[in-house]
Amino acid sequence: MHLSEKIEKIVKEVEIFIQYGVQESEQQDALKFLHRYKNDTLALQLMRTFYTSLPETHEESIARITLIQKKDDIFLLGLTTARHSYLYLATEQKALLLGEYGCEIVEPEALAFFGYPDTKVFFEKYPGLMSCEEYESVGVTGARFCPVCASAVGEYHLLGCPVEVCPWCDGQFTRCSCRFEKLGVEILEDEEELEELERILEEKGRVPYSKEQCPSYPSGTDE
Ligand SMILES: [Zn+2]
Ligand SMILES: [Zn+2]
DSSP: OOHHHHHHHHHHHHHHHHHHHSOHHHHHHHHHHHHHTTTOHHHHHHHHHHHHSOSSOOOOOOOEEEEEEEETTEEEEEEEOSSOEEEEEEOSSOEEEEEETTSOOSOHHHHHHTTOSSHHHHHHHOSOSTTSEEOOOOGGGSTTBOTTTOOBTTSOOOTTOTTOBOTTTSSBTTTSSHHHHHHTOSSOOSHHHHHHHHHHHHHHOOOOOOGGGSTTSOSSOOO
């Protein structure tokens, strides 16, 4: 399934869960909040998990998502409603409730992964969520998508996209001379040569889009 279809499917699911799970007076807010993050797989996974398995039946809308920490592709997030707050772990594949904020944490190993030996040390550093930054949706313009051809992380670029990395020389595929050398021609002239290029490129193994290829992606750790 293409990423945009997958995203659309999650948005529809969350809409349904909101309709059934959130009290009527907060439904509009819940939908508005959902649409703010409607291009963000990570936030959508979090919302789906929250609305499908509310810790108790509070029937509340999400009011805020907070970014506490990020390591590799795993996010430690806070989720706030009008009267409660929770701690979550999330990736683009799934989200996991760690517990109600400030209370007992179900899986303290998760906090160890972020460098906190136990729950106490963690809550000493982050006693409340209001001091943490709001989680920013990266949307379609973020590093999760190629800024030129919009292919998602792990997908191949559209042929001719200047961000594509050459699998032969690791250079920029639209600028290096590999394509001419491999085809044994001086210039690319017709459709047939392009098709042949695509074939040998795939045979060699194309380099799919990754965040690091995005010119605006910060190198090193961003804490
Ligand atoms: Zn691209
Ligand atoms: Zn090359």
